Amino acid sequence: MQIRLDPWPVDTLDGQLTLKPFAGLVYDAETPRWAAVAQKPVPESLKRVLTIDGKPRMEARLLVDDDGKLSVAGFGAYVVGAVDLCPHGTRQAELLNVEAKRILAYSDEAEGRMPISRFSPRNPHTGALEYQPHSFAGSQLEGPKSAVQRLMLAGEQTLAAQLASALPLDETDVNALADTLVLQDGPVRIGTAGSAVVGCVKTLHTDYLGADRIGLLSELKPGERTPILRFAVGDNGLTQAQHREQRFTWYVRLSEAPFYQHPLAGVMRLEMHAPEDTDFVPRAVQDIANLSGSLLCRLASQPHKDARAPQNLIPTAALEQAMGRAMGSLDLVTRRIRSHLVRELGVVA
Template identity: 30%
Template sequence: MTGFTVDPWDPGYAAALAVENLSEMGATSAELVIDIERPAADWKPVTPGPDVSPPGTLLVADGVRRIDARVWVHDPDAPMPVPGIAASYAAGIVRCGPDGADLAEIQVNRSLISASPHAPEVKTTHATYEPSKAADASFEELSLALQRLVTQLEVDLAVRHRSRGDDLLLVDGPLRGRSHLPRTIGYIKTHHTAYLPPPQSAVVAALAPGQRTPVFLMGTSWRRHAWYLRLPVQSSAPWAGVARCEASADLDPAQVVRLADEVTVALPPLAGVDYKDPRAPQNLVPIGGLEKLLRHHLGDSRLLYRALRTAAAG
């Protein structure tokens, strides 16, 4: 008998909803240190000086994930089969420089994730799913285990392609799990939580394109430096074109301020345009292009789902 069964429930049924309306964002109890770069009472938009240059090489890393099927692993040590997921995920690196951007590498992996120690390697006619362990059988933990695999793949690719001491790595999404990498910035496009108090939030709304807020330190379940910047945008909405950047909490103030200035200068030329991308300008052109390539490389979800069902019945 085969070691797993495919659940007939559509794996793409649920989707995350991003909160776009600032008035709907939740408040936070996060630790905040506002006066990293300047006193809280003296917060105002920061324009990088004329001596600030973008990095010679900007590496942009991104990853995508997809649940191809929900499965049940038949565990001889458990009274009932243990739930799991069969997932495809991919990561890639785009290298941006003075002469344009080029694709450095894309890698696609597939895993069968379960809390069971008996999760099998699943070979289908189209792909092989390697077993991977989750801490427990909840869907939340299975999803977190998948995200950890995506993050680790991004880290592996980034380490492989860092060739210069002065290059800068931009990862799409929070920095968590990657803060140990040197000169690395997390890039967050959407905002679910209002982290700053009202006086400092007003500075975010007052940013002009190419400006940033002062750097601050924030701590939730992990600590990092952060700042907001505004990209070129037509809309006059208070937070239109605003992205949040994160850097390691281990950096000293001078280091993180220098990084913040470099990023604020480097990103505006890469901003997405609204007639090509509904998430413009925050969805940077290299990120949008890389996402499309990565999703293409994941393969046909219907084909993989049928292959998994065939392998389960074999």
């Protein structure tokens, strides 16, 4: 028996590795030969890489009393932004669209629509807070939090679709590689099909490989990848005609795993949307998979800089910090909320 360390800190939501078996079917898309694929250089034709991420936050839970009818609500905020960088290092990286949006999430069972809530500060340098009303279905306690999360995910999808190049689905076009590639933190979102968007899944919670293939992940060298596979989102063994959405996926090693960590430490799973045709991998997807090892090894973080290294990429960590600054101090925001409610209720503080 050997005990190995999961490298992710215990205060994160989940560990980096859990590996619950995938319930559906996974198909060989690139080749039936299950072996490491060597990394290839990032081509000069790729001019722009953007990392996209979002950050949600609940700022206060509310109870709405409308003439004796009670319902739950909440003040929340989210930020969706991007880091724009050159994959060849010829220009400085730039933050894009890092701006907080604040939401008053309320149950659709409440009577009438909630008004916009504007909190004017006593100190003019701290800025006004404006919460836009947004209803959610039902009256569950976690409804406001889920509403903010859904708005953030929709914002990520919209931004990714706006920034990424269109993705040709031709099998042989040698010029198919897009000039702008988007790295989406987490799985790709529904609605970004046909764009050069790659989902970067940091946590290995689902085993798409099975016991006979997963051993290859521990053998990969930094920059190497697995062959490309195909699976269906929500697949539970139904026929392919019944699947809701197809995706390509492959694994890349970003760094060697220290001997005291589990052997899959340093491995990231990538995914892209797949067309319904299962006979080939589009040349553009294969080109992106080929360059992914070289690109991600450049962007991988180090343990002394980030506890979620190497999967939490350097630009993603910088974006997380910028998004936190955009939302402001939670303590100060909740203090503003309390002061606002005191004034609204006509009570002298």
